[in-house]
Amino acid sequence: MAEEGGEKKVVEVVKHTYPLIRHSDMQDEMRVEAMELCVTACEKFSTNNETAAKMIKETMDKKFGPSWHVVVGEGYGFEITHEVKNLIYMFFGGNVAITLWKCS
Amino acid sequence: MPPKAALKLKQTTGAGGKGKGLRPVRDDDDGATHTEAGDQGDDWMQPKSLLKPEDQLELSEAELKEEFTRILTANNPHAPQNIVRYSFKEKQYKQISSVDQLAVHFTLDGNMLHKESDEARRQQARLEGHAEVTSSKKYRKGHSEPAASELGEPAEGSGAAEGEGAAEKPAEGAAEARDDGATPAPAKPEKLTNQFNFSERASQTYNNPYRERGTATEPPPRLNFSANVSQWEIFDAYQEDFAKQEKNKEKKVVPGRKEEDTKKKKLTAVEAQGDDISKIAKSAKIIERMVNQNTYDDIAQDFKYWEDVSDEYREQEGTLLPLWKFSYERAKKLAVTSICFSPRYKDLFAVGHGSYDFLKQTRGMVLFYTLKNPSYPEFIFSTESGVMCLDIHPEHPYLVAVGFYDGSVGVYNLTENQNAPVYLSTAKNGKHTDPVWQVRWQKDDLDNNLNFFSISSDGRVVAWTLVKNELEYYDVLKLTLEGAAQDGPDGVQLFSLGCGTCFDFHKDTDYLFLVGTEEGKLHKCSKAYSSQFLDTIDAHHMAVYKVAWNPYHPKIFITCSADWTVKIWDHNIKEPMFTFDLNSSVGDVAWAPYSSTIFAAVTADGKVHVYDLNVNKYEAICEQAVVAKKKTKLTHIGFNPSHPIIMVGDDRGYVTSLKLSPNLRKMPKAKKGQQIEQGPEVEIAKLDKILSLVREPEPAKKA
Numbered sequence: 001m002a003e004e005g006g007e008k009k010v011v012e013v014v015k016h017t018y019p020l021i022r023h024s025d026m027q028d029e030m031r032v033e034a035m036e037l038c039v040t041a042c043e044k045f046s047t048n049n050e051t052a053a054k055m056i057k058e059t060m061d062k063k064f065g066p067s068w069h070v071v072v073g074e075g076y077g078f079e080i081t082h083e084v085k086n087l088i089y090m091f092f093g094g095n096v097a098i099t100l101w102k103c104s
Numbered sequence: 105m106p107p108k109a110a111l112k113l114k115q116t117t118g119a120g121g122k123g124k125g126l127r128p129v130r131d132d133d134d135g136a137t138h139t140e141a142g143d144q145g146d147d148w149m150q151p152k153s154l155l156k157p158e159d160q161l162e163l164s165e166a167e168l169k170e171e172f173t174r175i176l177t178a179n180n181p182h183a184p185q186n187i188v189r190y191s192f193k194e195k196q197y198k199q200i201s202s203v204d205q206l207a208v209h210f211t212l213d214g215n216m217l218h219k220e221s222d223e224a225r226r227q228q229a230r231l232e233g234h235a236e237v238t239s240s241k242k243y244r245k246g247h248s249e250p251a252a253s254e255l256g257e258p259a260e261g262s263g264a265a266e267g268e269g270a271a272e273k274p275a276e277g278a279a280e281a282r283d284d285g286a287t288p289a290p291a292k293p294e295k296l297t298n299q300f301n302f303s304e305r306a307s308q309t310y311n312n313p314y315r316e317r318g319t320a321t322e323p324p325p326r327l328n329f330s331a332n333v334s335q336w337e338i339f340d341a342y343q344e345d346f347a348k349q350e351k352n353k354e355k356k357v358v359p360g361r362k363e364e365d366t367k368k369k370k371l372t373a374v375e376a377q378g379d380d381i382s383k384i385a386k387s388a389k390i391i392e393r394m395v396n397q398n399t400y401d402d403i404a405q406d407f408k409y410w411e412d413v414s415d416e417y418r419e420q421e422g423t424l425l426p427l428w429k430f431s432y433e434r435a436k437k438l439a440v441t442s443i444c445f446s447p448r449y450k451d452l453f454a455v456g457h458g459s460y461d462f463l464k465q466t467r468g469m470v471l472f473y474t475l476k477n478p479s480y481p482e483f484i485f486s487t488e489s490g491v492m493c494l495d496i497h498p499e500h501p502y503l504v505a506v507g508f509y510d511g512s513v514g515v516y517n518l519t520e521n522q523n524a525p526v527y528l529s530t531a532k533n534g535k536h537t538d539p540v541w542q543v544r545w546q547k548d549d550l551d552n553n554l555n556f557f558s559i560s561s562d563g564r565v566v567a568w569t570l571v572k573n574e575l576e577y578y579d580v581l582k583l584t585l586e587g588a589a590q591d592g593p594d595g596v597q598l599f600s601l602g603c604g605t606c607f608d609f610h611k612d613t614d615y616l617f618l619v620g621t622e623e624g625k626l627h628k629c630s631k632a633y634s635s636q637f638l639d640t641i642d643a644h645h646m647a648v649y650k651v652a653w654n655p656y657h658p659k660i661f662i663t664c665s666a667d668w669t670v671k672i673w674d675h676n677i678k679e680p681m682f683t684f685d686l687n688s689s690v691g692d693v694a695w696a697p698y699s700s701t702i703f704a705a706v707t708a709d710g711k712v713h714v715y716d717l718n719v720n721k722y723e724a725i726c727e728q729a730v731v732a733k734k735k736t737k738l739t740h741i742g743f744n745p746s747h748p749i750i751m752v753g754d755d756r757g758y759v760t761s762l763k764l765s766p767n768l769r770k771m772p773k774a775k776k777g778q779q780i781e782q783g784p785e786v787e788i789a790k791l792d793k794i795l796s797l798v799r800e801p802e803p804a805k806k807a
Binding site: 016020022023025073074075076077078079080081082083084087089091094095096097099101103 | 324325326327328329330331332333334335337338339341342343345346
């Protein structure tokens with residue numbers, strides 16, 4: 001079993017790069033858009049989380065009005081206050097967590 | 105004084121003449137004194153020195169003495185002498201003699217006036233006035249306060265009369281204070297009209313009191329959210345999600361397999377439009393069937409248990425008991441053009457709807473009913489063109505081949521939840537040009553592709569093969585009419601094609617099949633030869649509507665026709681073995697699946713005829729009208745493969761199920777002490793026995 005699991009993990013680590021939404025209270029349309037935006041940004045700036053976050057924030061500000069806040073990182077903890085229906089917390093690429101919320 | 109001045113003039117001129125130069129002229133008074141002294145002598149005076157300009161011409165004495173004569177005239181030398189003007193009086197140009205000779209070289213306005221003149225007087229008057237004003241000003245300087253109050257008072261009075269503003273009060277007070285010390289001022293002759301003589305009239309409106317009012321909007325609702333992310337958290341999340349996905353996939357796959365392998369397919373495939381409905385679809389279906397079972401409880405009881413006891417007393421005849429009547433709202437008034445039982449589900453059957461009226465073609469429908477739910481079709485496919493025939497694949501009961509009135513053939517897949525056929529022939533790939541009268545699935549070809557045949561009145565029998573996404577076709581047969589070749593206009597031979605209306609394939613001999621035509625001919629054909637027939641029989645006088653091999657006996661087949669007859673044939677003999685006249689156009693005939701000698705036919709007068717050759721070789725053992733209205737024509741019939749019921753369709757879109765009474769499904773009588781034998785051999789023997797009676801006059805025939 002252990003061996004199997006190990007093998008599986010090795011394979012799966014390579015595999016799992018799809019965006020995985022951990023928590024979101026957004027409307028469907030917004031969620032899909034936000035998710036796609038996060039994916040685009042993280043793929044574009046795969047080496048620089050800061051610019052990726054900047055891009056996400058600015059685009060979201062433009063599309064859905066201010067003020068959006070983004071955290072892109074591999075390991076962090078947070079406690080935030082967000083406006084209802086304006087939060088998405090997702091993983092992407094297997095090692096990046098993105099928290100995107102609105103609080104103006 | 106005049107004599108003195110004259111003297112002085114004399115002196116100066118004399119001096120000027122002596123000195124030949126310019127001498128500055130002195131003032132009169134000084135000159136006068138000098139002249140007085142000049143009489144004594146000039147020597148004490150300063151010596152006169154001549155100052156010459158440097159560029160002065162040096163002239164000799166003679167030149168100096170030379171006289172230049174100048175004559176002064178009153179004429180202006182610059183004035184033109186020859187001015188000409190047009191004289192209107194004389195109507196010609198005329199020189200003007202009187203030229204203006206005046207030339208002004210210098211003008212200077214004098215500043216002296218005559219004392220008596222008007223101007224002088226006016227000025228005098230003004231000067232006097234000015235003097236008075238200045239004097240009054242001086243006076244005011246001395247007593248400035250009373251003067252100011254004098255001026256201010258009238259203005260204030262009018263201001264107070266107009267406005268009652270609080271701001272004016274102090275001014276008024278001040279005015280009063282001044283009045284105390286006021287002394288009457290001398291009356292002035294006139295009021296000053298200068299620009300500074302204004303009166304101030306100020307007023308102020310009330311200030312509205314301020315009031316503060318404020319509202320605060322409700323802030324958008326907020327929530328707190330917190331989490332911790334780390335690489336292992338992310339990893340775990342992906343693992344979990346992946347596991348879930350796998351599970352879902354398995355779930356999806358499992359019912360899919362079931363659909364193919366088991367009979368649950370029809371339950372789940374129905375109405376799988378949305379997640380919400382599909383969840384309860386199965387239970388809804390069960391409830392629906394339960395309700396129907398309750399509603400039609402008596403019919404269901406009849407279907408299962410009722411046996412007509414009167415059959416015992418009637419020696420040979422039987423009856424048909426009407427059970428459920430199937431109809432669908434949208435298929436009403438569409439004639440039933442075909443009935444086909446599902447080879448897998450005993451209760452499921454397909455009904456094709458279209459129109460047999462050449463002039464009144466309509467849309468078509470393919471409906472699947474089940475005996476368990478007579479109220480509503482199980483599957484509904486609506487088509488643009490009328491459906492003329494259909495066939496359910498014997499091994500894949502979810503595939504239905506359909507022939508349309510417009511000549512196209514299509515294949516519907518019940519598992520695909522869509523209304524359109526999965527395959528459809530088009531004008532480009534071999535579509536028939538006339539209505540397709542029959543389709544029939546064939547055994548899979550060498551490549552294991554599904555294929556079926558179709559026959560149409562355009563005279564072609566076409567084989568269709570389902571390859572991936574499209575239908576491939578080839579013409580199996582062209583129904584050329586013998587001796588019907590005509591000379592065309594160009595001497596070309598024109599072959600007219602017979603109109604195929606039905607066919608049936610031999611159960612055992614794979615290549616052999618029979619084709620019935622609209623001309624009443626019957627062709628025995630082989631799949632191997634596309635241009636000629638194995639045999640041709642003039643079977644009927646009118647269109648052959650149905651040809652069917654006996655399910656047991658390999659040589660016997662039955663035909664029915666619009667010429668009111670049903671005939672039973674041995675395929676080696678050109679004459680019919682039996683001929684039955686039904687007194688009306690026979691729409692369809694079908695062998696019973698349980699006996700070799702029993703068949704049923706439906707006629708256009710609304711009757712069902714059931715024959716059992718074993719019982720009666722000449723007459724029907726049952727002849728029963730089953731339609732409500734007299735004019736309704738019965739079009740098709742089908743035996744249920746396992747239950748003793750038949751389905752008959754009419755041209756109004758109704759399908760009626762009828763139960764065969766015991767006499768109509770009588771098995772060979774059991775002899776005393778003899779075991780009842782069953783099986784195809786027995787059935788064949790039974791039929792052969794009957795046929796042998798007919799064959800007697802034909803010794804050539806070998807059993």
